[in-house]
Amino acid sequence: MSDSASYIEKSPTADAETSDEEQRDVQDALRSIQATLQKLRGCSDDERNILQNDFMQLEQLLDKLSNGRVEIVVFGEISTGKSALINALIGDQVASVDVQGGWTTEVGKVEWGTCEYRVPGFADSSVTLVDTPGINEVAGEDRAERAREAARRADLILYVTDSDLNETEYVALLDLLGQSKPVIVILNKVDLYSPEQRSRLLQVLCHERLNDILPEGQFVTSSADPREVEFVVESVDGTTRSEWRKPKPDVDELKAKILELLEKDGLELVTLSAAMYAADKSDRIASIRIRMRKKQADQLIMKFAAVKAAAVALNPAGWADMVGGTAVDVLMIVTLGRLYGIKVSWKNAAKLAQSIVKAAGLVLLPEWIIGISSAMFKTLTGGLGTVLTAVPQGAGAGFGSYIVGHAAQYYFEHSASWGEDGPKTVVKRILDETDKTSVIAQLKAEIQRKLNTNKHAS
Ligand SMILES: Nc1nc2c(ncn2[C@@H]2O[C@H](COP(=O)(O)OP(=O)(O)OP(=O)(O)O)[C@@H](O)[C@H]2O)c(=O)[nH]1
């Protein structure tokens, strides 16, 4: 993963075209992408593996914003004419078009060289048209997801339909509009409708479907790849013959609408979509980190609890003071702290363990633990011969460590704080939410495993 700090230097220089406020917005958006990238760099290797794709997308976004590249994503159901529309706007056959639905399988970008628009303040700015797979292809959920991801990064979305909107289309459109992206809805293939049908369709779309959800003036019609029409050609000798000719694509209204939107808000659209995308990614990174750390912490706590359980079972003498404050618990807390990026000294870890046991009050006292584990043990094990009494003691001690570990995990998860709830409430909640039977069973199994491999146990 390369360092991207240098991109900042390529942001627009203040000139007559951009106001101070616009300059600040661009800088803010660049900074928020940088901050999100920085967060990614601070992740563990495992986390970074999962977030590799996000990292790449953020780097691309940084590059896009630094160079003032506008991305217009063409989105819609299969076979509505998305690829044909790109060809018509560009004036060349750059995207593959076919009658078969699901023809476009990848997100593809092509520079719209003939577009006259330039983002203010960016001398090398350009406009890119992004073709996407259709959203309702049979068994094409992955492709649809790629299309949605492209739309999330878009500065402007061209939403293509070729008839009245069905439910899938309507929901997808609402979703895009909910992301506060500018959307132009295009009724393509208008050449296929008679004037009466066309007028009826416009009535339904504009006044019933889109009236309340789409800003006024953001609906246009087009015929990107009109069907051939039959012409009757009369020769000088009076004979006639028929000839099939393909009319020119008609995307003038759409092109004018795109340029109007860009001229009005181009820079704002680019900075806003970048900032929103970076914020989205930042949330995703945070939630993945929490999830992954939680998983690692859960495994770690169980491992330490099992060590404690086995240690007590194999050497029950003096186990009563082994809940909290023992070497195993302290090491567990220090290790958990490290997992959450918090350095805890041995002494402070011991204090934390003691304070958790204290906060738990009676519930973590040895008698209580032996009570629950012995009771459960009867139902769980069957006979284990001579080690029968040691096993519940061990499982009980391990369970105590399990609770201490989870309370410490909560504490670290909340930046080394008990928050408003205080430790008592936290420990009580953990106890309420813990499936005691299952934890004790796991600890017991662990002890049995250790006893089986320890020749002195019998
Ligand atoms: N009559 C008519 N046909 C069109 C028009 N635009 C596209 N088509 C036809 O519709 C079919 C699908 O066009 P594409 O551009 O491949 O549609 P797409 O939305 O990209 O389809 P996928 O990539 O499969 O999602 C092709 O046969 C086109 O020739 C139009 O304006 N009028």
Ligand SMILES: [Mg+2]
């Ligand atoms: Mg296509």
